Amino acid sequence: IAGITQAPTSQILAAGRRMTLRCTQDMRHNAMYWYRQDLGLGLRLIHYSNTAGTTGKGEVPDGYSVSRANTDDFPLTLASAVPSQTSVYFCASSDGSGSYNEQFFGPGTRLTVL
Amino acid sequence: GQNIDQPTEMTATEGAIVQINCTYQTSGFNGLFWYQQHAGEAPTFLSYNVLDGLEEKGRFSSFLSRSKGYSYLLLKELQMKDSASYLCAFMDSNYQLIWGAGTKLIIKP
Numbered sequence: 001i002a003g004i005t006q007a008p009t010s011q012i013l014a015a016g017r018r019m020t021l022r023c024t025q026d027m028r029h030n031a032m033y034w035y036r037q038d039l040g041l042g043l044r045l046i047h048y049s050n051t052a053g054t055t056g057k058g059e060v061p062d063g064y065s066v067s068r069a070n071t072d073d074f075p076l077t078l079a080s081a082v083p084s085q086t087s088v089y090f091c092a093s094s095d096g097s098g099s100y101n102e103q104f105f106g107p108g109t110r111l112t113v114l
Numbered sequence: 115g116q117n118i119d120q121p122t123e124m125t126a127t128e129g130a131i132v133q134i135n136c137t138y139q140t141s142g143f144n145g146l147f148w149y150q151q152h153a154g155e156a157p158t159f160l161s162y163n164v165l166d167g168l169e170e171k172g173r174f175s176s177f178l179s180r181s182k183g184y185s186y187l188l189l190k191e192l193q194m195k196d197s198a199s200y201l202c203a204f205m206d207s208n209y210q211l212i213w214g215a216g217t218k219l220i221i222k223p
Contacts (some may be wrong), residue, residue, distance in 0.1 A: 030164070042118070042213030058210065083160070090156060100164070101144065102211060104157035 001027065006091050006106040014080050021076045021109050023091030032074040032095045033103065034058075034066060036087040043090065048075055065071050081113045116140045120202050120214040127222050130192050134200050134217045136185045142207020146178050146185045151199040151216065157201055158188070189219075197221045 005024040013019050025032065030051045035043040045058030049068040063085060065077045074093075078085055088110050092103040118138040126132040138146070145164040149157040163169055163178035163185065175188040187200055199216040207211055 033166060040215055042203070042215045043211075046117070048210070100162060101205065101211075102147075102159045103163065103211070105157050105158070 004091060004093055004104055004106040006089075006109050008109060009107070010110040012017055013111065015076045015083060015113055017081050017082055019078045019081055019111070021078075021105055022074070022113070023074045023093075024072050025074075025091075025093045025104075025106075026052060026072065027093060027095075027104065028071060029093035029095050029104070030071070031096065033069065034064070034076045035090045035092065035096075036060065036085075037108075038087050040049070046064070046076065047110075074114075077112075083113045086113045087109065087111060091092070116202060116206060118125055118202060118212055118214040120167050120200075120217045122215070123218045125220045125222060126189075126192055127191055128194060131188065131190050131208065132192060134187045134189075134218065134219065135189070136202035136214060138185075138202075138204045138212075138214075140183075140204060140206055140212070143180065144205035144209060145203070146176075147203045147211065148176050148185075148187045149203065151201055153198070160200075161214075166214070190193045192221050194221050194223070 007022045033048045034046040039100040049055045049067040052071045094101045094103045120136045148160040151157040161176035168177045173190045201216045202214040203211040
């Protein structure tokens with residue numbers, strides 16, 4: 001693989017179910033991010049990780065959890081999905097977490113919670 | 115507080131020039147980014163400005179005025195493939211990106 005991948009591409013989920021969105025990068029980037037994108041709103045940061053073994057909360061973390069066991073993988077878990085979590089989810093990575101911080105995005109996961 | 119604003123939609127003609135404006139307010143600033151996002155795809159990086167002035171990169175240029183909290187993206191010699199959303203984002207004091215809602219650019223022949 002080259003770059004950053006996400007799985008699944010899309011998913012329809014019943015409310016109350018648990019779901020993990022997968023994200024893997026092969027660029028050896030230190031920092032990784034999870035965003036959600038909703039119509040009429042900018043990308044909103046859910047959680048981030050500046051380096052393997054550390055994570056932090058973004059603007060909209062409630063209902064989501066992440067882990068960063070190694071450099072390459074950054075899964076996002078919805079413990080008990082609710083309809084308001086219907087969105088497009090993008091994973092991104094960057095080489096560093098300083099001021100010049102070009103982020104590379106995965107193709108996204110379109111999630112519908114019914 | 116922090117906020118960022120850009121027009122929702124713009125229309126331009128193939129071969130013409132278009133300027134997409136972005137205004138922001140923040141107490142901590144570490145640069146201004148522009149990304150392009152085609153429908154159904156991921157955002158891709160276009161430009162980064164941290165100092166005042168114009169950065170030119172081929173048909174695309176980006177301008178920043180930190181004192182005015184203002185940036186613009188200038189697209190020249192528009193092509194049909196430039197039809198996309200253009201996302202403005204500033205990096206705050208915590209080095210997190212705060213994103214605008216995006217400007218959908220429609221190119222007409």
